[in-house]
Amino acid sequence: MSKRSVTRRTLVAGLAAGTAGAAAALFLSGARSTTLGYAFRGPASDRGLGLAPPAACTPGTVGQTEGPYYTPSTPRRANLREPGTGGEPLVLQGLVLTPDCRPVSGAVVDIWHCDERGRYDNSSFRYRGHQFTDAAGAFRFETVRPGHYPGRTPHFHVKVQGERTGLLTTQLYFPGLRDANRRDSIYRDELRMQLGRAGGIWRAHFDFMLAPD
Ligand SMILES: [Fe+2]
Numbered sequence: 703m704s705k706r707s708v709t710r711r712t713l714v715a716g717l718a719a720g721t722a723g724a725a726a727a728l729f730l731s732g733a734r735s736t737t738l739g740y741a742f743r744g745p746a747s748d749r750g751l752g753l754a755p756p757a758a759c760t761p762g763t764v765g766q767t768e769g770p771y772y773t774p775s776t777p778r779r780a781n782l783r784e785p786g787t788g789g790e791p792l793v794l795q796g797l798v799l800t801p802d803c804r805p806v807s808g809a810v811v812d813i814w815h816c817d818e819r820g821r822y823d824n825s826s827f828r829y830r831g832h833q834f835t836d837a838a839g840a841f842r843f844e845t846v847r848p849g850h851y852p853g854r855t856p857h858f859h860v861k862v863q864g865e866r867t868g869l870l871t872t873q874l875y876f877p878g879l880r881d882a883n884r885r886d887s888i889y890r891d892e893l894r895m896q897l898g899r900a901g902g903i904w905r906a907h908f909d910f911m912l913a914p915d
Contacts, residue, residue: 736810737869745807745837753840759803763910766872771822776830782845789818789846792904797839801911805839806864815858820851855886867912874908
């Protein structure tokens with residue numbers, strides 16, 4: 703795992719200042735913004751994923767700590783893969799839904815994760831990015847499967863927010879890693895993705911349920 707290039711104190715201070723500045727600019731422009739400072743821009747263009755909502759939704763996706771490596775103001779992009787990576791290709795997709803399974807369109811989904819060797823990039827935006835859901839509430843990232851680092855089972859970090867919902871910060875976990883998942887003190891079964899593999903690409907799926915404000 704990489705050493706952090708900034709202290710937690712400066713990271714938190716910078717995050718607070720950056721988010722406040724972005725929020726102020728958006729307030730002056732009349733646009734709504736997420737808690738993270740990204741301007742809501744309406745639904746993304748149709749991704750054509752054809753994902754069906756689950757038969758039964760849940761009261762709300764459980765939140766988890768963001769951990770020490772969140773970086774604000776990530777690039778808006780769907781492809782997080784890096785040239786020359788040794789990581790196994792993975793597509794993470796799913797829906798953002800209300801607790802009664804209606805799509806949350808135009809919601810921001812911001813993800814970050816370590817590389818295949820368990821290292822976070824804390825000086826730029828390697829394996830970090832955000833996007834907005836389409837009219838069906840769908841999102842889709844192309845990235846790689848994150849590796850292990852001491853004390854944690856492999857996971858994605860995620861922040862999700864709709865224009866009229868609170869901010870959800872949570873983590874997503876992999877099936878098939880029983881021992882690693884069991885040893886991780888914050889692992890939760892309900893945050894486990896569905897996972898398959900086709901054509902040499904891992905296909906991960908998770909639906910978020912966000913309660914309106
Ligand atoms: Fe992490």
